[in-house]
Amino acid sequence: MSLNTDPDLQALQGIWEQTALEDSGVLNPVDAHSAPGAITTIADDRFEVTTVSGEVLLAGRFFLDSTTTPKGITWIDSMGDDAGKHLPASYRLEGDEFVFIAADEHMPRPSEFRTGPGQTMRTFIRRA
Numbered sequence: 001m002s003l004n005t006d007p008d009l010q011a012l013q014g015i016w017e018q019t020a021l022e023d024s025g026v027l028n029p030v031d032a033h034s035a036p037g038a039i040t041t042i043a044d045d046r047f048e049v050t051t052v053s054g055e056v057l058l059a060g061r062f063f064l065d066s067t068t069t070p071k072g073i074t075w076i077d078s079m080g081d082d083a084g085k086h087l088p089a090s091y092r093l094e095g096d097e098f099v100f101i102a103a104d105e106h107m108p109r110p111s112e113f114r115t116g117p118g119q120t121m122r123t124f125i126r127r128a
Contacts, residue, residue, distance in 0.1 A: 011093055015040070015126070016039070023120045024116065037052045047059065061078070070092065070111065072109055087104065107119075
């Protein structure tokens with residue numbers, strides 16, 4: 001699907017606030033990529049995570065595959081420990097809630113929305 005025709009890509013555009021995190025089975029651990037109140041902005045196929053004060057925590061791009069079950073997304077960070085890696089993930093987008101579960105590079109794309117070793121799940125709500 002092209003960038004302009006995927007309805008999920010269009011629905012993801014905008015500003016999101018993370019509301020929950022699960023990493024390798026642990027709920028809401030300390031996390032370098034999501035300070036309290038951190039905002040994720042999605043523009044086209046790029047994302048940027050910033051603190052309330054505007055410090056960039058993470059940035060990169062992604063590819064969607066909304067034809068799979070569950071729907072697939074691949075994150076490619078442009079900075080940090082995972083810079084340049086292709087992180088396989090699955091996502092759910094329902095109205096103003098966006099959830100994704102990502103695995104470490106070279107792991108299979110997660111098929112369930114609960115984490116095991118090497119997997120991270122983040123939940124977001126749309127900010128007006």
